[in-house]
Amino acid sequence: MPSAKQSPPRPAVRLLPQLADYAARHHGDLPFLLRWTPSGWEPWSFSEAARRLHAFTALLEQEGVKAGDRVAIQSENRPEWGLAYLAALEAGAVIVPLDALLKEQEVGEILVQSGARFCVVSARQRPVVERVRESRLPGLRLLSLDPCDDLPSWPAAQERFPDEPPRPERASPDDLAVLLFTSGTTGQAKAVMLSHSNLLYNVEALMRAIPYGPGDRMLSVLPLHHTFETTIGFLCPMRGGGSVAYARGLKSNELREDLRTAQATILVGVPLLYEKLLAAIRRGVADAPLASRLLVRGLLLVVQLASRLTGARLGARLLRPLREKAGLGRMRLFVSGAAALPRGVFWGFVNLGIPVAEGYGLTECSPVVAANRTDRPEPGAVGHPLPGIEVRIDQPDAEGDGEIMVRGPNVMLGYFGNPEATAEVLRDGWFLTGDLGRILRDGRLKITGRVKNMIATAAGKKIYPEEIEIHLGNSPYILEVVVVGGRDARGEREEVHAHVFPDFQALGALARSQGRAFDEAYAEEALRREVETRCQLLAPYKRVKRVIVRRQEFAKTTTGKIRRQHLSAEAAGKKAHAVA
Numbered sequence: 353m354p355s356a357k358q359s360p361p362r363p364a365v366r367l368l369p370q371l372a373d374y375a376a377r378h379h380g381d382l383p384f385l386l387r388w389t390p391s392g393w394e395p396w397s398f399s400e401a402a403r404r405l406h407a408f409t410a411l412l413e414q415e416g417v418k419a420g421d422r423v424a425i426q427s428e429n430r431p432e433w434g435l436a437y438l439a440a441l442e443a444g445a446v447i448v449p450l451d452a453l454l455k456e457q458e459v460g461e462i463l464v465q466s467g468a469r470f471c472v473v474s475a476r477q478r479p480v481v482e483r484v485r486e487s488r489l490p491g492l493r494l495l496s497l498d499p500c501d502d503l504p505s506w507p508a509a510q511e512r513f514p515d516e517p518p519r520p521e522r523a524s525p526d527d528l529a530v531l532l533f534t535s536g537t538t539g540q541a542k543a544v545m546l547s548h549s550n551l552l553y554n555v556e557a558l559m560r561a562i563p564y565g566p567g568d569r570m571l572s573v574l575p576l577h578h579t580f581e582t583t584i585g586f587l588c589p590m591r592g593g594g595s596v597a598y599a600r601g602l603k604s605n606e607l608r609e610d611l612r613t614a615q616a617t618i619l620v621g622v623p624l625l626y627e628k629l630l631a632a633i634r635r636g637v638a639d640a641p642l643a644s645r646l647l648v649r650g651l652l653l654v655v656q657l658a659s660r661l662t663g664a665r666l667g668a669r670l671l672r673p674l675r676e677k678a679g680l681g682r683m684r685l686f687v688s689g690a691a692a693l694p695r696g697v698f699w700g701f702v703n704l705g706i707p708v709a710e711g712y713g714l715t716e717c718s719p720v721v722a723a724n725r726t727d728r729p730e731p732g733a734v735g736h737p738l739p740g741i742e743v744r745i746d747q748p749d750a751e752g753d754g755e756i757m758v759r760g761p762n763v764m765l766g767y768f769g770n771p772e773a774t775a776e777v778l779r780d781g782w783f784l785t786g787d788l789g790r791i792l793r794d795g796r797l798k799i800t801g802r803v804k805n806m807i808a809t810a811a812g813k814k815i816y817p818e819e820i821e822i823h824l825g826n827s828p829y830i831l832e833v834v835v836v837g838g839r840d841a842r843g844e845r846e847e848v849h850a851h852v853f854p855d856f857q858a859l860g861a862l863a864r865s866q867g868r869a870f871d872e873a874y875a876e877e878a879l880r881r882e883v884e885t886r887c888q889l890l891a892p893y894k895r896v897k898r899v900i901v902r903r904q905e906f907a908k909t910t911t912g913k914i915r916r917q918h919l920s921a922e923a924a925g926k927k928a929h930a931v932a
Contacts, residue, residue, distance in 0.1 A: 360740020360761050361560060363552035364591060366525050369405070369442035371552075371590050372435075373518050376402040379593040382566055385431035386597040386614065393597055393614055396431055398590075404432075406516035408439040411509035415470070415493060419444030419522045422466045422531065425577075426450040426459065426481055427474035429598050432497045432506055433576045434586040436472050441529055441548075444522030445470075448531045449577035452477055460484040462533045463492065465543065465769070474498055525549040531768055532579055534715045543768035544715045546579070553761040554718040555587045557738035561723040562687060562709065564592030564618070569682075571616040573599045573607070573625065579719040580689055584620050594618070604632050612679030619683065622690040623697065624908070626708070627831075630700045633678050648674055655703045665728075667705035675704060685726055689713060691913055692799065692818060694825045698731040710734050712797060714785055716777070717741075718762040722797045733796035738762075743797055744782065745790060752790035753800050753816075757782040788816060807837035807846060815848060815894050823886050824850060824896075829862065829879065831855045832906055834914055838898060847897040853905055854879055876901055 365374050375384070375398045383395035396404065417423060423440040425447065427433050440447045448466045450459060459480055463471065469491070473481050475498040485492045496505040523529070525548050532544040562584070564570075570589055574581040589596050597614035600606045602625070611619070637648050651670045658664045675681055686701060686708040693710050701708050709726045712734035713719035721743065724735035737743045741760035748754035763783045766774035777784045788801040801816025817835035824833045831853050838849035859878055863870035880899055887895040906914040 358737075358739040360553055361556040363525075363549070363556050365552065367441070367521060367523060367548045368529055368551060368587070369409075369438040370518070371555075371587060372398075372402040372405050372438055375590045375593065379566060382593060383595045384590070385434070386569075386595060387431050388598070388600050388610065388614075395595070398593075401431075401435055402518075403514070403516075404510060405435040405439050405442065406518060407509045407513040408436055408506060409442045409519060410513035410516045411495070411504055411506075412439060412443045412445070412470070415495065415504050417443045417445050417470055421445040421470065422448050422468040424448040424450055424463055424466065424468040424471040425473075426452065426471060426477040427497055428452050428476060429572055429576050430474070430497070431598065434582070434590075436497065436506070437576075437582070440470075440472070441523070442519050446528050446531055448533075449582070451577050452575065454480075456480050456483050456487075460488045463489055466531050466533075469493060470495065472497060475500070523548060525552070526765075528765060530579075532715050542770060542773060545765040545768050546718055547765055550718045550762050550764060551579075551583060551587065553740065554583055554720055554738075555591050557740055557762070558584060558588050558720055558723070559592055560739050561711075561720075561735075562588070562685075562726055564589050564594035566593040568592075568594035568617045568684075569615055570594060570596050570618045570620065571599050571611055571614050572596050573602060573619070573621060579715050580713065581620065583719060584687065604628065608632070608679040610679075611683070612681070615682050617682050617684045618687065619685075620687040620689075622913075623688055623693045624691075626686060626688060626693065626697050626701065630697055633674070633704070634700075636678065637674070652703060659699075659703065665702060665705070667703045669705070671703075671705050675706065680704075680706060685709060687711065687723075689720070692822060693731070694822070695731045696826050702729075712799060714758075714787075716764040716783055716785075717758055717760075718764070721758050721762075724796070733792055733798040735797065736795055737797065743791070746784070748790065753788055754790070755803055756785045756787045756789045756797070756799075758785060759783065805836075807835075807848060817848075820848065820850070820887075820890065820894060820896065823889060824852070824883060827882050827886060829855050829858050829882050832902075832914065834906060835896070840897070848895065849898045849900060850883060850896040851900045851902060851906075852879055852883070853902040 365371055379398040381397045381399060384398045384401050385396045386393045423445040425436055437447050448468055450462060463484060470493045471481050472495045481494060494503050496503040499505060499507045527547055528545050529548045530546045534542060534544055570585055572585045576582055585596060599610045637645060655667045655670055658666050683706050686706055688708055689711045698708050707726065707729050709724045709729045711720055711723035713721050720738060721741055722735045722737045741758060741762060744757045745754040746757050759782045766778060786803050787799055788803060789797055789799045792798055801818045805817050807815040807817060820835045821833050824830055834851045836849055837846045840847050854875060859875050860870045862878060863874050868874055879901060883896050883899050908914055
């Protein structure tokens, strides 16, 4: 059955670039975009951001950008990124965001496939695009976000066009606005077509679910080329009057310092980010003097007991000094998406006094489909569909699991230049996500797996790897795990294999507590026992038959998703250990 339908909230403006002037009218001189400098955070106000945007629009127009042109952007996160994005749209162009980690060949493929005539680059990213221009696209025109003598640049635009007015509308709400090339974790890259209306409706719905106000400040850490960060981390704060500080990077010491000095109240991230942040906090507690360590652990025990016995969440009051020391003194909310958040990480932060709201989305849905409550989030599901978005489970099995389908004004126009792929996923207005899930009794959506990841046994049983990964991922001795289908010892039948990247530090401590020598043999034995024990909670046909121990982390996408391709025991070239 589909979820209960709610009327979609009407966007505040018709076109995306109009959000800048809307925000300037409502929030004026309040800080909006902040850049870190050695002397502190340097802010641009909402009014200043709109003025700078219009100046760059004028430069784009002078350089020949016309309605319908493709303008790519290749840059690290910075205040100019989002404003250049909106400036290209104001000029009537279609924006093509590029991943700053892509290699020359990948950048070239996207620029060619999209038909880009212009590319906005930072000084750091320019060499990659220059090589593409020389080898494949001699007609590509470049513009720089940094001072530059040989290219039209952002600083030059600010000097030459200081008082440009907003441009008249050069598109309609349902026109193509953004081309997003995404391969997720499987398959060949596709170009998702999103309209102004798609993104604006999602912004408005998110404002109901995760409200941003003038008192909020977000620390932006995820790559802006991804719709998750563009929508939640740029467009939503612009709409609501919140500010955005751009983190210097993801190094633990810099991230904690940026959180503290920026006085961030909201962080939008992926599970891997939160896992590392929680691990760093716990290491800090473990390294503290004995009296401080015992005090924190005692308070944590009180908080945990109160939560289990009465449902009260006392961490906000009792553990404020610990949060302040970790740079989280003003933090009111963590938002997690892109992958499942381990329950241990969820409760770890809730016990510290920081609620964690999980959500669910896809690039094809602009991107957010559902989100948990922010006032008292609960683990185990990704929340209720946002206002105006319907969710249906297609052909549910006896347990209620089936493919998740989404309908609403946020659903993409289709895949660029690929009508066959579009027809496969868009049916009668419904988008087939490829994700498996069920609707819980309280109306929340629970993700149970991926259609393409499903393992089918010889007995006809369907196994969703993500379910097993959650069980194993809660182990204190396992940092990362991917469950895949593999062949048995005779190569005849498909069975469940687990690729494990262990926490060697935790395993070493376990060995010492048992008076054992910590070596490779011990690590493999301990992991095999741990997997076997945790699999006892699963039906026999779901249990892991072989464990493949890794010495390095899994390769990941820029949003922290593990790349699952080629993870059979044979392809990984790792020693497989049978589980009894």
